[in-house]
Amino acid sequence: MIRQYELVERVRAYDPSADEDLLNRAYVFSMKAHGSQTRASGDPYFSHPLEVAGILTNLKLDAATIVTALLHDTVEDTVATQEDIERLFGREIGRLVDGVTKLSRLEMQSEQAKQAENFRKLVLAMSEDIRVLLVKLADRLHNMRTLHHIKNPDKRKRIARETLEIYAPLAERIGMHQVKDELEDLAFAQLNAEARDSILAQLSRLRSEGEDRVQRIIDELGKVLRDDGVEGAQISGREKTPYSIWRKLQQKNVSFEQLSDIMAFRIIVGNVGECYQALGIIHSRYPVVPGRFKDYISTPKPNGYKSLHTGVIGPQRNRIEVQIRTKDMHEVCELGVAAHWAYKQGQPRAGAREYRWLRELLDILEHATKPEEFLEHTKLELFQDQVFCFTPKGDLIALPRGATPVDFAYAVHSEVGDHCVGAKINGRMLPLRTQLQNGDQVDIITSKAQTPVPGWERFVVTGKARARIRKFLRTQQRSQYIELGRAILQRQFRQEGYDYGEKALEGVLKIFQQPGVDDLLAAVGSGLHSGREVFHAVFPGHKPHALAQQTVQLKDGDDKAAALIAKPKPKPKGREAPLPIRGLIPGMAVHYARCCHPLPGDRIVGIVTTGKGVTIHTIDCETLESFNDSPERWIDVAWDVGPDNPEEHVGRIHLVVANEPGSLGSLSTVIGKNGGNITNLKITNRNTDFFELIIDIDVKDAKHLTNIMAALRATPVINAVDRARGR
Known part of the structure; x- marks a missing residue:
């Protein structure tokens, strides 16, 4: 264990002006505070903050960082308070200790939530002062060096995995390659000895x-x-x-x-x-x-x-x-960054704000709704090899390998990403899902009318792009759910002979554990609660209206698909194949919407059309927006298809294919080998480099079509494949 005078001498060896009294007081305070506490190895607990401080002296860090290392566990593990630290050691050290303490305290929560929230707090703390991260990395390094003393093998592996996924990439991002290499090797020893x-x-x-x-x-x-x-x-x-x-x-x-x-x-x-x-x-x-x-x-x-x-x-x-x-x-x-914070007489020191990747982590933090989602996006941002691309003005943009023009657009600016409609790569117009290569010059074309597209989420690789797209889609989806929930409740109130008013909903918010009326409407629109549940909560003593008795609830828990129907017609004579859809009246005319081409496995809804029967749409079909004002026409339906169902359905896909000999042959061969049958093909756009196709394929279900699309994506001549919507 490092002795008090040895620690002071280490610091003064590279920083003769270091505050010796401050270092001595911190050493004594930490030793007394931890007292007789011991670690899993049986060593005095004080040996841990002392070793962390020793690691940081090897990096020649300033005295404030060394003192923070000595004190970093006192607020969490002893009777010392944050106020004590600030009073005895000053505001700067108090702020640094607080940054590290907030992280450690969260390590007592449940594993997944703890790891996510822990990392979210780390990003916030190190954005204010990168020295928080330096102390945390030294803390993790010493814990990994002594990890073998923990008896529980599952706990050892969990800590090692977290180190490999979070802390080693962070050390690499701030350039601390020695620390990164040792963290990786120690974690590797636990995970794959x-x-x-x-x-x-x-x-x-x-x-x-x-x-x-x-x-x-x-x-x-x-x-x-x-x-x-x-x-x-x-x-x-x-x-x-x-x-x-x-x-x-x-x-x-x-x-x-x-x-x-x-x-x-x-x-x-x-x-x-x-x-x-x-x-x-x-x-x-x-x-x-x-x-x-x-x-x-x-x-x-x-x-x-x-x-x-x-x-x-x-x-x-x-x-x-x-x-x-x-x-x-x-x-x-x-x-790495420790070299900037190392004691150097008269030289300015670098802070966290210089790091573009850290600013992008803060941007992800702003757009992620849950800590777990933030952790997912951040792992994408940290743990990948990189490609370096240029803007038309020559500015360098570093991206993960596999990044696309959409990732590039969001890296330039969030607004550029939101309004991206196309991209020129080295002067050529190419699809937005094209993977960028080192040295590419990318010119993003934007339009104020453009908004993020759901399909982008399938091919972007940066956490920033994915977080921003998800936030937009979530906001858009919520507004749609609110409108749909309002229509469902208006219909329910009308059927029961009452005037709809949102003031009445305020009294039942606690029953449904919703903070506001809009949240309750969104819950109804998304199917979390039915309109009938909400109505009976508002009017608990109400008896069913005569008209409402004719209402058939076709599927529990999803009121947007309840419909007023007449008495069932008698079952037609003769032997007919059973309908592959549950929730329909026998004999009712049914056809599948050509705007979305629903397949078994998709979530579906029926729309009643006078003179045409019921049209089956996928639940995310854009056409459904035109029926928001007519909720009485919605019918709750579901597929009734078993694994041995012989019936085939038409799946429609949109492809971008390289314009070169043999492309169509390769395409049709892949579809045929995967059990699909092309029934229609249309070329919608063509230029010298690639052309776009719409293809109808007979498939068994959505999974079958997904497998075909996956096989097509693996084909070199095919640049992009998506389900065709509204085509």
């Missing part, structure tokens, strides 16, 4: 076989650089971590022996000019591996990382990865 042990054994074998080889490569690279005028370059070989090797094995689907970049050689030179000079020397001396060169100096990563990366067939015909950077770049690479 066998795989890690196997990789370590392979690495040990390689080390024993090639120890001299690594030194020979370093010596030869040094000689090559000196011969061409680059003096004083520092060269070292770095072994990839077991977890990063494991990820590459999974991504590339190759064996351990086939990996070429298990060892990376790092060259540190004096200035940026020498970086490019060294790169030219190596490229002129050794064959370059195609596709492996990356210039992160002219185009830095969002976390500030700068370096030149290249792959060559190097000394002794070894395929190696080479990283070239200056000493300052190396410091930022190893310490």
Whole structure:
């Protein structure tokens, strides 16, 4: 355990002006506050905040951060209060301790809600001061180092999984690669010990076989650089971590022996000019591996990382990865944002607001309704490889791999995303679901009349885009549910002989546990409560009206599909195939809407049309909006189709297909192989690059059509596939 004077000496070694009295008081206060508390390992609890402080001194962080580390568990785990911390140590440290304390307190809640809310609080706290995150990462690092002392294996795996999904990506995003690597390796040891042990054994074998080889490569690279005028370059070989090797094995689907970049050689030179000079020397001396060169100096990563990366067939015909950077770049690479907060006399310090990704997390936080949803979107934002694209003005936008022009539009600005109607990629108009590649220039075309489309959610990959689209759709859906709920209740009141008034609904809000009248109307419109339930809550002593006795409730719990019907007609003679829909009167004329082409498996509703019988629509069909004012025409229906049902239904899809020979042949082959039969095909738009089609396919149900669409999406010539609505 670090002694008091040792901790002070560590800090004063890199910051001679550090407040020694403040550090001493924090050390004593924390030790007394934790008293006789112990950890799962049996060690005194005070050893934990002390080790966290020690980790941060290795990063040369300022005294306020070190003091925060010493005190970070006192408010949560001892009798000390937040007021005590502020009174004894000042407002700045009080605010930092409060930021970390709010996170720790939530770790006592249920697992999923705790993790989500915990992370939401972390984002809010670190947006005010990034040092909160630095303390939290050091706290998590020491907890992971001692995780093996926890006896419950499920708890160990839960903590390790959370570390791998949240804290390691966060460390990477702020450039703390050493911390990220250790967190990943410690979590990997808990989650897949066998795989890690196997990789370590392979690495040990390689080390024993090639120890001299690594030194020979370093010596030869040094000689090559000196011969061409680059003096004083520092060269070292770095072994990839077991977890990063494991990820590459999974991504590339190759064996351990086939990996070429298990060892990376790092060259540190004096200035940026020498970086490019060294790169030219190596490229002129050794064959370059195609596709492996990356210039992160002219185009830095969002976390500030700068370096030149290249792959060559190097000394002794070894395929190696080479990283070239200056000493300052190396410091930022190893310490990330901590390098900015490290004690440096007279230099300004960086704050959280400089990080675009953090601003985007705050934007997601604003649009997500539940902590769990925020966590889902944030994992999308954090845990992906990146592509770098440019606006027409040359501004760099970093996106996850697989991102589309819609993701790009939302990254530029939320309003640009909301009103996006098209995109030019490198000067060519391409579909919005096109995946962007490194170096693409993207020009977003907008229209004030455009709003987010439900289909976008199926192909966007950034958390910001998905959160914004979901919020818009949720708001739009809520307004529709409110109008539908109002129509249902108006009809119910009218049938029972009463005038509808929303004032009466205020008295029953507590019964249905709704905060307001609009919330109750939305609950009725969404089917959570029926109009009959609400009516009887308003008039508990009411006896059914004579007219209402003729009302048939066709399906429990969904009043929007109750309809006034006449006495049933006698069952027709003869042997007819039973209708595949429940809730209809025998003999009633039925046909399927051509605007939405409902299939078994879709949620459906019936609309009564005079002289035509009942038209079956999907519940999300846009045509239904025109019937909002006629709720008496709605009938609650459901599919009555078993797994062996022989009847086929028409599913309509919309495709964007590459305009090249064989495209239509590939398309029809895929549909046929998956059990579909094309009954109609129409080309709706064509240009030099792609054309759009509407195709009708005989399928068994919605799942069958979904399988066909999935197979089509996997076909290279097909750019986009969607269910056709309103076509």
